[in-house]
Amino acid sequence: MILRRLLSLYGLLFFVFVYAPILLVVIYSFNANTLNMMIWDGFTLDWYRQLFGMETSLTQSATFVDSTDQLWGAVRTSLIVALSTSVFSTVCGTALALAVARYRFRLARFYRTLMMLPMIMPDIVLGIALLIFFITIGMNLSMMTIIIGQSTFLISYVFVTVSARLAEVDTSVEEASADLGATPAQTFRKVTLPGIAPGILGGWLLAFIISMDDLVITYFIAGTGNTTLPIHIWGLLRRGIKPEINAIATLMLLFTLVIAAAGLYFRSRRQK
Amino acid sequence: MTLARRKLLQLVGLLGAPTVFLLVFFFGPLLIMLVYSFLTPGLYGGVDWIFSHLNYGRILGWADTRYEKFDPVFIAIFLRSLRLAALTVLASLLVCYPAAFWISRMRPGMRDFAIFLVTLPFFVSLIVRLFAWVLILRPTGFLNQGLMGLGLTGAPIEFLYTDFAVILGMTYVFIPFMFLPLYGSIEKLDMAQIEASSDLGATRFQTFRKVILPATLPGIVGGSVITFIPALGNFIVPSVLGGAKVLMIGNLIEQQFLSARNWPFGSALAMLVMSAVLILLIAQFRLSKKEAQA
Amino acid sequence: MTPFDTHPAGLLPAGSQDRTPMPSPLEIIDARKSFRTPEGGTMTALDGISLKLASAEFVTLLGPSGCGKTTLLRTISGFETLDAGEVLIDGSAVTQMPAHRRPVNTVFQRYALFGHMSVARNVGYALEIAGRDKREIRTRVGEMLELVGLAGMEKRSIQQLSGGQQQRVALARALAAKPKLLLLDEPLSALDKNLRQKMQQELKALQRELGIGFIFVTHDQEEALTMSDRIAVLAHGQIQQIGAPTELYRTPANLFTADFLGESNLLPVKVAGGRASLRDGQSFATEHRAGEATLLLRPEALSITPPEGHALSFTGTIRETYYTGTDHQIALETPAHGTLHALLRSGAALPGLGAEMTLHAPAQGLHLIDEAAP
Numbered sequence: 001m002i003l004r005r006l007l008s009l010y011g012l013l014f015f016v017f018v019y020a021p022i023l024l025v026v027i028y029s030f031n032a033n034t035l036n037m038m039i040w041d042g043f044t045l046d047w048y049r050q051l052f053g054m055e056t057s058l059t060q061s062a063t064f065v066d067s068t069d070q071l072w073g074a075v076r077t078s079l080i081v082a083l084s085t086s087v088f089s090t091v092c093g094t095a096l097a098l099a100v101a102r103y104r105f106r107l108a109r110f111y112r113t114l115m116m117l118p119m120i121m122p123d124i125v126l127g128i129a130l131l132i133f134f135i136t137i138g139m140n141l142s143m144m145t146i147i148i149g150q151s152t153f154l155i156s157y158v159f160v161t162v163s164a165r166l167a168e169v170d171t172s173v174e175e176a177s178a179d180l181g182a183t184p185a186q187t188f189r190k191v192t193l194p195g196i197a198p199g200i201l202g203g204w205l206l207a208f209i210i211s212m213d214d215l216v217i218t219y220f221i222a223g224t225g226n227t228t229l230p231i232h233i234w235g236l237l238r239r240g241i242k243p244e245i246n247a248i249a250t251l252m253l254l255f256t257l258v259i260a261a262a263g264l265y266f267r268s269r270r271q272k
Numbered sequence: 273m274t275l276a277r278r279k280l281l282q283l284v285g286l287l288g289a290p291t292v293f294l295l296v297f298f299f300g301p302l303l304i305m306l307v308y309s310f311l312t313p314g315l316y317g318g319v320d321w322i323f324s325h326l327n328y329g330r331i332l333g334w335a336d337t338r339y340e341k342f343d344p345v346f347i348a349i350f351l352r353s354l355r356l357a358a359l360t361v362l363a364s365l366l367v368c369y370p371a372a373f374w375i376s377r378m379r380p381g382m383r384d385f386a387i388f389l390v391t392l393p394f395f396v397s398l399i400v401r402l403f404a405w406v407l408i409l410r411p412t413g414f415l416n417q418g419l420m421g422l423g424l425t426g427a428p429i430e431f432l433y434t435d436f437a438v439i440l441g442m443t444y445v446f447i448p449f450m451f452l453p454l455y456g457s458i459e460k461l462d463m464a465q466i467e468a469s470s471d472l473g474a475t476r477f478q479t480f481r482k483v484i485l486p487a488t489l490p491g492i493v494g495g496s497v498i499t500f501i502p503a504l505g506n507f508i509v510p511s512v513l514g515g516a517k518v519l520m521i522g523n524l525i526e527q528q529f530l531s532a533r534n535w536p537f538g539s540a541l542a543m544l545v546m547s548a549v550l551i552l553l554i555a556q557f558r559l560s561k562k563e564a565q566a
Numbered sequence: 567m568t569p570f571d572t573h574p575a576g577l578l579p580a581g582s583q584d585r586t587p588m589p590s591p592l593e594i595i596d597a598r599k600s601f602r603t604p605e606g607g608t609m610t611a612l613d614g615i616s617l618k619l620a621s622a623e624f625v626t627l628l629g630p631s632g633c634g635k636t637t638l639l640r641t642i643s644g645f646e647t648l649d650a651g652e653v654l655i656d657g658s659a660v661t662q663m664p665a666h667r668r669p670v671n672t673v674f675q676r677y678a679l680f681g682h683m684s685v686a687r688n689v690g691y692a693l694e695i696a697g698r699d700k701r702e703i704r705t706r707v708g709e710m711l712e713l714v715g716l717a718g719m720e721k722r723s724i725q726q727l728s729g730g731q732q733q734r735v736a737l738a739r740a741l742a743a744k745p746k747l748l749l750l751d752e753p754l755s756a757l758d759k760n761l762r763q764k765m766q767q768e769l770k771a772l773q774r775e776l777g778i779g780f781i782f783v784t785h786d787q788e789e790a791l792t793m794s795d796r797i798a799v800l801a802h803g804q805i806q807q808i809g810a811p812t813e814l815y816r817t818p819a820n821l822f823t824a825d826f827l828g829e830s831n832l833l834p835v836k837v838a839g840g841r842a843s844l845r846d847g848q849s850f851a852t853e854h855r856a857g858e859a860t861l862l863l864r865p866e867a868l869s870i871t872p873p874e875g876h877a878l879s880f881t882g883t884i885r886e887t888y889y890t891g892t893d894h895q896i897a898l899e900t901p902a903h904g905t906l907h908a909l910l911r912s913g914a915a916l917p918g919l920g921a922e923m924t925l926h927a928p929a930q931g932l933h934l935i936d937e938a939a940p
Contacts, residue, residue: 003476011374014367018393018447021404024414028407038412092290099286103279111287118298120498122505122549124522125542126301128529132308132539133301152298155290172678175645178665179672180692181743184282187666190691194682213397215508220529233399237512241406249400256395264388274662275647 022253029246034058037243047247071248074232078212081143081228085150086207092151093158093207094200098192101166102174115160118153123216126153131220141223149221150211157210158203165199205263209256302546309539319536327540346524350544353521356435357503360442361496364450367443368495372455387455394448402512405441406432409513433515441513442503449502450495457491490560497556505545521545589657591747591779592619592642597651599637599803611637612648613803624773626782626790629800630826635783638800639749642781644668656746671740672749676756677732679724685711685735686720692743710738713772730761737769741776748773750782754789766793787827791815799823815864817933824862824935831863831906834939842934846902848878850929858938865895865909868925876929880906884921898925 029048033041046056053068096115100108118126130149134141169192177187193200215230222231229252236245312322329335331350335342375386393401408414411428419425431437461484469479485492507522514520521541528538599612611634619625627635640646642653644665653661660668671692679688687694689710690703698706711717714734724732733753740748750769754762770793773780784790790797791811798808799822807819818824824832835842837856843849844861872879882900889895894916896908908925910916917923 007370007374010370014371014374015389017367017444018390021401021408021444022393022396024407025400025404038407038414038417092293095286096290099283103283103286105283118294120501120549120553122501122522122545124505124507124525125305125546125549126298128525128538128542129301129305130297131529132535133297133304136304148297152294155294170676170678172674172676173680175643175665176672176674176678176739177680177691178645179643179670180695180739181666182691182695183666184664186695191680209395213395213399215399230397230399233397233403234508237399237403237406241403241410245403249397249403252397252400256397257392260392260395275644275664278664279647 025246026250026253028243029250031243031246034243037241037246047244048251050244051247051251070227071229071232074227074229077143077226078229081146081150081218082208082211084147085154085211086204088147089151089154089158089207090200090204093155093203094162094196096155097159097162097166101163102171112163115156118156119160121153127217127220130217134221141221141226143226145221145223146218146226146228149217150214153217154207154210157206158200161203161206162196162199165196165202169195202263205259209259212255305539305542308536309543311536313534313536316533318533324536327536330537331540331544346541349519349524350521350541352519353504354548356438356442356518356520357500357506359435359439360446360503361450361500363439363443364446364499365454365492365496368447368450368454369458369492372451372458376455376459376461387452390451391448398445398508399512401445402441402509405437405444405513409437409440432513433517435514435518437513438510438518438520441509442506445509446499446503449499453494453498454488454491457488457494461487490563493556493559497552500552501549504548588621590619590654591622591656592781593617593652593654593657594638594642595652595654597638597641597653598649599634599641599646600649610803612641612651615651615800615803615805617798617805617808619779622773622777622779623795624770624780624782624793626784626794626797627800628784628787628790628797628826629806630785633800634803635785635800636751639672639751639781639783642747643670643672643749669745670747670749671743671745672751673733673736673740673753675751675753677736677753679732679735679739681724683724684720685716685722685724685727688724688735689738689742691739696743706742707738710742713741714738729757730765733757733765737772745778747779747781748776750780752784753782755784755786762789769793791827797827799826801826818862818935821860821935821937821939824860829865829907829909831865831868831903832935832939833861833863833903835859835861835934837934842932844878844902850876850878850932852932852934854934854936860935860937860939862933862935863906863927865907867927868906868908868910869927870910870923870925872926873928877926878929879924879926881922881924882906884917884919884923887916887919896923898923 028037030043030045031037031040032044032046033039046058049056050058051068051071096111099105100111127149130145130152131141134145139145173195174187174191177191178184182190213230214228215234218228219231219234222228227235233245233248236242308319309327310323310325311319311327312324314320326335330342331346333342333344333347371390375383375390378386406413409431410416411430411432413432415431416425416428419429465483465487466479469483470476474482505522505525506520507526510518510520510523521544525538525541525545528534528541532538594615594617597612597615598610600608600610603609613634615634615638617625617638627638629635637646641648642655644660644663644667648661651661652659655669680691683691686704686707690707693703693706707720708717711719714737716731716734716738719727719731719735724735727735733756736753754765757765766789769780769782782790782793794811796808797811797814799806799814801822807814807823814823814827818827821832824830833844835844835858837843837852837854837859839856840851840853841849842852842854842859842861868880880898880900880903882898884896885899885905886897887894889912892912894910894912896910896916898906898908900906906925
């Protein structure tokens with residue numbers, strides 16, 4: 001019994017370890033103290049007001065100079081990149097998953113192993129390899145190179161997510177559809193797609209979140225002028241730690257939670 | 273058109289574009305990196321297309337004795353990265369194993385929710401999570417304030433920019449990587465086996481060592497491998513929490529590309545990391561295959 | 567009144583009163599197919615199978631798992647491509663036609679109903695795909711549901727149905743587009759025994775009523791014997807024998823069929839000079855060719871009282887008896903032939919376990935299999 005209690009205590013501490021740092025950031029994003037952000041000095045929304053360009057009582061020295069415009073520029077870049085990358089990766093990953101799951105061909109097993117590679121390749125290796133590649137073939141670093149670079153490994157994430165779902169959808173249902181006269185395209189639209197939609201949606205959300213968060217690969221292939229949100233914060237951190245980051249971090253947290261909650265909601269709706 | 277041909281066309285339609293994309297933009301870059309690692313660095317950055325094995329020589333011990341002597345600093349950094357990654361794996365195991373065990377014994381509804389809670393931080397921005405630890409570990413940070421408040425220390429302790437901070441940070445960000453494989457194998461544990469073991473007179477420790485540990489070994493190995501891989505090549509965590517003092521192989525590679533501009537040498541370093549990762553994966557694959565056969 | 571007593575107009579095929587000879591609903595010519603196994607070997611699923619339906623027959627493909635029966639069915643529906651051979655439906659070759667163009671429909675083993683659609687949309691799927699207008703589809707769906715005894719269930723979702731009801735929806739769905747041929751892939755295996763027997767009768771009645779060919783796959787010999795006009799026994803990718811149930815049961819062509827269909831006692835015999843001799847020296851007249859052969863003695867052919875005329879008799883020790891209500895099953899251990907199984911009508915007085923007993927069989931009309939006993 002003592003062992004069990006100890007285990008429960010340990011488990012609770014584990015969750016404290018996981019969540020306390022994140023909560024700390026959220027709490028201190030409302031701290032009014034502009035000099036020492038670790039000392040609680042009353043509640044304020046000023047850090048958020050500052051981010052949205054509203055009137056605040058903050059002095060210049062408490063904030064990063066010019067950071068607001070750059071911040072929103074970075075958010076914009078991140079959203080464009082994440083949307084393009086996630087859509088492209090979802091199409092490619094789903095197509096590969098369908099091919100491997102629904103057709104008999106010699107290379108199917110090979111593909112399954114191969115699709116693991118981009119996921120386990122260390123970020124930095126893939127990042128510099130892509131950098132060398134783009135420079136060598138004379139492709140200017142741009143938003144395009146970020147989209148291409150991120151897609152190389154995000155396709156794998158979608159592939160895995162959709163494959164897992166495909167394994168649960170009985171192939172005989174698709175055969176029944178063909179048997180009743182539906183062309184492959186009709187079968188896909190009316191039977192396969194509704195069946196694997198949660199997997200595709202899940203894969204897409206996953207790709208979107210990972211793309212929004214990717215730092216290492218983007219860092220090497222972004223070039224100048226294409227700062228994404230993680231790279232922007234990375235830059236801020238190098239310039240010093242100011243309470244504003246708390247507010248940015250909290251907003252990002254909120255954004256992620258909304259997407260994760262949406263993903264879970266769609267999943268639970270399907271299972272009914 | 274024959275049926276077989278029609279199916280083949282559909283297959284090519286599905287596979288074609290993604291395959292070409294991955295061949296060009298995934299394998300292409302890796303291949304070019306391999307080529308670069310055997311070229312001579314140009315005077316002003318870039319490369320000269322002259323074969324050279326000295327990029328590897330500089331790391332592994334045969335330096336170009338004319339311009340530079342062999343400096344074991346690179347291999348030392350590599351070994352240090354291996355050590356930090358290994359310590360991270362160890363710390364992750366200690367953190368995650370009991371937690372996974374605890375969660376696996378919950379009732380189903382709670383269990384799913386707990387797993388969701390463990391995986392959720394994976395979706396929280398990496399940079400945000402690391403920033404949180406900066407707040408905690410820095411001299412005026414939460415931890416030092418707490419320690420001083422309790423009177424355990426008079427002056428702030430330097431936590432930030434140490435090996436400790438890097439290991440802690442990597443352990444923290446890789447929790448889901450370790451937790452999920454561990455949980456997968458712990459969940460499959462047969463409670464009856466544990467009861468049988470104690471019924472046959474084993475102490476709790478003996479039961480753990482002789483029944484639980486072997487049964488969950490695949491999860492331990494799996495979790496360790498997929499934690500070790502990103503830890504080895506990591507350069508974000510040491511950059512944020514390790515500062516200039518804790519240099520890992522990832523930082524060294526980054527420097528070769530962004531400040532030193534010695535691309536061939538950076539490529540050789542990256543090849544080294546990649547080889548280490550592949551060797552590890554092949555070893556694990558062999559091991560799991562052997563286990564499956566036994 | 568069974569659900570099939572009334573059938574809507576238009577379900578009988580147009581050709582049923584036709585004078586001109588109708589093409590065979592299904593003809594398979596020398597079908598061959600092999601698969602690569604995961605271990606890298608090859609497995610021959612179909613090893614030169616030919617089969618022709620004379621008319622709108624109920625034909626069962628019977629065999630143990632792995633005998634090729636499901637593969638054969640799937641080559642008819644178009645889910646497997648043949649390595650060699652031809653498939654003709656209604657006289658025209660469909661070998662290279664994809665599944666969705668073939669005028670056959672299938673009732674799948676686990677029904678394969680579309681879980682995200684209502685009963686009505688499931689049944690009307692083929693017509694919806696064919697682009698028929700909504701009113702026509704609605705009428706047809708109504709007729710089909712009435713045919714299978716599910717009238718008024720249009721709006722139900724698949725999850726709300728019992729296994730037996732799902733089975734009927736699958737049947738209605740497969741019949742809605744008026745297929746030339748209905749394929750059934752072990753459709754009754756998931757039902758419990760009572761429901762299965764009821765469905766067997768209904769399916770048979772339905773087939774007669776619709777007048778289209780049914781190809782029914784099963785590994786259940788009783789099911790095959792009950793329902794079929796003809797049974798094709800498959801093993802190792804080949805048709806071992808094809809014929810009417812009684813023909814297969816009484817005069818199996820080989821040991822496999824004899825053993826697979828029903829219980830059997832297989833005794834080795836030597837044929838010479840128009841007589842077959844058993845191991846223990848008993849003999850009987852036969853027209854079988856000289857050489858080694860096997861005598862088939864069905865358990866119910868053995869009796870306690872000797873039949874009139876010349877008879878074979880077997881004396882041995884009773885090793886096991888089971889009482890089934892109508893019969894006694896007996897295992898008799900004989901010195902010359904090992905264990906013989908007999909089925910005796912209950913009511914006869916039986917000696918107990920371990921007692922000695924003699925059983926008889928008439929020596930006329932015995933079936934010899936042209937294959938040495940194992």
